[in-house]
Amino acid sequence: MSVTVILFIAPAIVLVALLAWAVRPPKKTLLSVDDVFDTLAEKRHYARLPQILQSLRHEDTDFLYTRGHDQLAGRIRRERKEIALRYLNYLEDEYHLLLEASRILARIAPEISPMDEFAHLRLNMRFVLLCRYLRCRLRLGLEPWSVFGILSDMEGDMTLQLEAATTRIGERAAIAAEFPLFLENRRRDSK
């Protein structure tokens, strides 16, 4: 009896629970194009990038150690670590915004696939996992640069693919705009 419960009844109950979760409406939706415009136009903390990078450098606080202010140096490094973690949150938000934008692009221009969707899904999962890993490394005081590099590459790839997709949309739009003009010219030539 217990084998049947484990192998069949429990998975069936799990499926019902998963169904209930999956059909629930999402908390945050970006359904209209205007919403996407608004979100893309939102200001972020880009201007503070140099300070954030500087805050992660150990040389910046080394002089405090050499002068015997160990406690102060430790506190400053902790605070800067927090800043880096917050910055990572912004990166993650930004990535999710791009994903949302690519989903919207896929929806509004269904004949154009913004990227190979499987790679897209894999990239998303990898990005989320790497963000968590980087967060752990920062908390443990380990070197974060290599992971930042991987994240940068992933963002770069996505940028290129989305750029290609939007370029294709632009080209199609341009052709669509020129086509009536071309027909008009042909009509005039034939007269």
Add this chain to the structure above:
Amino acid sequence: MSAALILRNLSWALSTVLELVLLYFLVRRKVYRSHPAFFSYVLIALLQSAVVATAYRVFGQASAASYNIAWGSQVVVICARWLAITEISKKALGEFSGIWAMVSRMLFVLGMSVLVYALVSSRDQWTLAVLTADRAVEMCIASFIVAMFVFVKYYRVEMSQMDRMLAIGFCLYSCFFVINDSIYQAWIRTAGPLWNYLESVTYLATLLLWIGAVLRHSESRIAASAPSLTLEDYLELSGKLNSRLHVLNNRLDKLFHSGDSRS
């Protein structure tokens, strides 16, 4: 006739009536045009009831002929159900070629894996082989639909309320079928009519859900909710998205190269 048998016959009669009502609304609201596979499924399920009832009357309930007809027709019903579910999935995700290309393959692989799992992990007697296969297929259908809903949620795809309710009905029916079947095989093999009655109740609930969904269905509402985007919107969105991506890419490049120079 025992009380369980009377209940079973009553539920069969009621489910036939509800199938007829559903068919009526599918025709009246012209849903058969947009959902031919679902319409065929309901029609086949109705025909199955008629065929099995006739077989029971002619050959008797315990005869081998009735058994073969009942389970043989079940194969046709399950195939029709698969087609109906595929139709709903394609309606939800099919218009996004990139998404559908990936999701359809993943759903197929998942469905086959669950089917194999359910068949391999059944340790029942060979006399229950047909029931076991049926349970495996139902589990496969339920997993397929749940996975489809997960993808719909992930991509935030708009799905019509009717398609959503039809898929939920299929999934709930399949899940409860698996539970009913497992309970029957584990505990109450002797109480066959009662098991049949429980299965019929699940099917009745599903039919009511579908009738409600078809009644609320409106073609004009679907047309109104279809996404529309002007040429200017396309270009504006593309431009804004590109500039935003450039900023992000530059920012990350800076971050990366800054790290390199340090290490």
